[in-house]
Amino acid sequence: MRTPILVLLAALALLASACGRPEPVDRVLRITALPDARTTELDPKYRLVADALSDALGVEVEYVAVTDYSASVESFKNGDVQLAWFGGVTGVQARHAVPGARAIAYGTIDPRFRSYFVAHAEAGVDPSTEGFPEGLFGKSFTFGAADSTSGNIMPRHFIRTATGEAPEDVFASVNTNGGKHPIVAKNVEKGVFEAGVLNFRTYEDMVERGELDPARCVKVWETPPYADYNWTAHPVLDEWFGTGFVDRLQRALVAIDDPVLLDALQRPDGLIEASNDDFTDLALLCRELQLIRD
Numbered sequence: 001m002r003t004p005i006l007v008l009l010a011a012l013a014l015l016a017s018a019c020g021r022p023e024p025v026d027r028v029l030r031i032t033a034l035p036d037a038r039t040t041e042l043d044p045k046y047r048l049v050a051d052a053l054s055d056a057l058g059v060e061v062e063y064v065a066v067t068d069y070s071a072s073v074e075s076f077k078n079g080d081v082q083l084a085w086f087g088g089v090t091g092v093q094a095r096h097a098v099p100g101a102r103a104i105a106y107g108t109i110d111p112r113f114r115s116y117f118v119a120h121a122e123a124g125v126d127p128s129t130e131g132f133p134e135g136l137f138g139k140s141f142t143f144g145a146a147d148s149t150s151g152n153i154m155p156r157h158f159i160r161t162a163t164g165e166a167p168e169d170v171f172a173s174v175n176t177n178g179g180k181h182p183i184v185a186k187n188v189e190k191g192v193f194e195a196g197v198l199n200f201r202t203y204e205d206m207v208e209r210g211e212l213d214p215a216r217c218v219k220v221w222e223t224p225p226y227a228d229y230n231w232t233a234h235p236v237l238d239e240w241f242g243t244g245f246v247d248r249l250q251r252a253l254v255a256i257d258d259p260v261l262l263d264a265l266q267r268p269d270g271l272i273e274a275s276n277d278d279f280t281d282l283a284l285l286c287r288e289l290q291l292i293r294d
Contacts (some may be wrong), residue, residue: 001164012192027240027264029053029061033085034229045264047289052261055113055240059241061144067148082234083249088113088149089291092283095276100235104250106227106274107267113228114200115158117221125259127220132162138218139169142175142196144184149228150199151181158223171191171195172181182206189217199228201266227278231271259274 031053031058033046046063054061064081066072073090075081086094088106095101117136119125125135144151159167168174175193178184181202188196189212206212223235231253233246253271262268 027059027236028080029059029241030059030064031061031083031084031085032066032075032081034065034072034087034090035068040091049261052253052256052258053249056246056255057241057248060237064072068228069145074266076101076232076234077235078238079294082237084232086227086230086232087147088152088228088230088279088282089234089286090149092279092286093230093292095279096283098234102233102235102244103230103244103274103276105253105271106230106235107265108269108272109201109231109267110274111227111272111278112225113150113199114225115223116200116203116219117155117195117223118188118203118217119195119220120188120191120193121216121218125211125218125220126193127218129222132159133220136195139194140171140173140175141171142178142184142187142193143167144178144196146177146196148199149226151178151184151197152176153285153289153291154226154228155197155223165218176260177262182211183216185212189197189213195220227282229277258274260277 016101017170031046031050033042035042038075043063043065050063066075066077069087072084073094076084076094082092094105100186117133119136123135124138125139126134128263143155146152154169159165159170163170169186178187178196181198184196184198185203187193202220207214233249235246237245237249240248250273254273256262256265256271259268262270265271267276283292287294
């Protein structure tokens with residue numbers, strides 16, 4: 001009777017030992033993107049991008065949807081995603097939270113991104129190619145999402161720089177969290193607010209598609225350029241897939257030339273290399289605004 005008991009005890013010991021071991025690392029490269037202008041279209045488009053990166057890199061790549069700006073940063077911070085398409089500020093926040101994270105690519109338009117201030121046709125605001133339009137003073141105004149680089153944070157910075165005043169002192173009333181860029185545009189077009197601000201790309205795309213009437217939602221001012229959207233990679237990728245993998249990932253992104261994939265990325269002119277240094281000025285502003293803290 002001793003032999004079966006010994007065998008059973010040995011089996012239990014092996015089971016206990018196995019239960020105490022860490023699980024094998026789940027080495028799937030998970031990517032995500034800001035739920036920006038056309039959220040419902042992101043899933044099928046980014047699955048195409050994931051498949052293309054998987055073929056180029058020889059690893060499994062999976063697209064993971066996030067609900068909002070802060071969720072994208074938290075997912076990256078927690079290691080739930082390892083490659084993310086961030087806005088300028090969310091990218092700074094993510095890299096600050098994860099030492100060793102790198103901005104590796106962005107579109108050709110992203111180093112010199114801009115915001116458009118727009119006004120309803122009947123608001124009486126004359127467009128300006130010089131300074132901040134005087135006609136915007138005293139109007140009802142809507143920003144975009146509170147943590148949007150181009151729809152809120154940078155426009156606020158440029159208002160303060162141009163006028164020396166806070167937006168709340170410039171406008172008669174301020175909607176501080178107006179949602180996604182198309183919502184801002186349509187609310188100004190409909191006269192819900194006399195004026196507002198959104199990223200230039202969304203405005204131009206909506207006009208081109210016939211979704212926005214530029215005669216009713218009038219561009220009245222264009223901000224100075226600033227660095228914005230970017231692909232940021234988590235440093236764990238070099239641990240998972242070997243030193244230099246992030247460099248390979250950067251080359252794979254920059255090499256994308258398929259128009260379908262570039263359309264999915266909303267960067268039809270292609271991607272170029274980026275680095276953390278491109279966002280130094282923005283990082284300084286984020287510290288000033290306490291959007292990141294050491």
